[in-house]
Amino acid sequence: MLLAAILMICSAISDLRWREISNSLNGLIAILAIPFWFATGWPLWPDLAILVGVAATIFAAFLVMYMFNAMGGGDVKNVFAVFLWVPVPLTMPSLMVMALSGAAVSAAMLVWQIVKRPEAKPQVPYGVAIAAAGLWALHQQYLNQFQAIASS
Structure with missing residues (x-):
C-alpha cells in the first residue's frame, strides 16, 4: 500500500512537471494491485470482478473524454490503474474527491x-486529482482509525 501511495505521488509529480505520465508507471501501479488484492484477502468472485468492472467503466468514461481531447492519454491509463486500488464502496466518494x-x-x-498570459493553452495536470482520489481512498480504507464511528 505504501508503494502504491508513493507511485501515485510520483504520477502526480510527473504530470505536474512534464504533463505526462509514463506507461511504465501506470503499468506498475496496476500490476502491484494484484498481489495487494491477495494480501488483503479480497475474494476473486464477486468482489474483484466487480472492482475490475468498475475500474474498466471509469476507464471507458475517461476514454470518451480523451476522444474529445478533454483528457490526456496518460491520465486515462492512470485513472484505471489507481481505481484498481479503490474498494467499490469508496468509488463514488473517490470520484467526488477527484x-x-x-x-x-x-x-x-x-x-x-x-497572471503569466502564456501563448499556448495550458494543459491541466489531472494526474494530481487522480492521485489525490487514490490516496484519499487508501487512507479511508486502511488508515482511518475512525472508520467504525462513520459506519455506525
Whole structure:
C-alpha cells in the first residue's frame, strides 16, 4: 500500500512537471494491485470482478473524454490503474474527491494563465486529482482509525 501511495505521488509529480505520465508507471501501479488484492484477502468472485468492472467503466468514461481531447492519454491509463486500488464502496466518494481536486487544479491553472498570459493553452495536470482520489481512498480504507464511528 505504501508503494502504491508513493507511485501515485510520483504520477502526480510527473504530470505536474512534464504533463505526462509514463506507461511504465501506470503499468506498475496496476500490476502491484494484484498481489495487494491477495494480501488483503479480497475474494476473486464477486468482489474483484466487480472492482475490475468498475475500474474498466471509469476507464471507458475517461476514454470518451480523451476522444474529445478533454483528457490526456496518460491520465486515462492512470485513472484505471489507481481505481484498481479503490474498494467499490469508496468509488463514488473517490470520484467526488477527484472532481473537487481537479476543479482546484483547473482553477490554479486558470489563475496561472491570467497572471503569466502564456501563448499556448495550458494543459491541466489531472494526474494530481487522480492521485489525490487514490490516496484519499487508501487512507479511508486502511488508515482511518475512525472508520467504525462513520459506519455506525
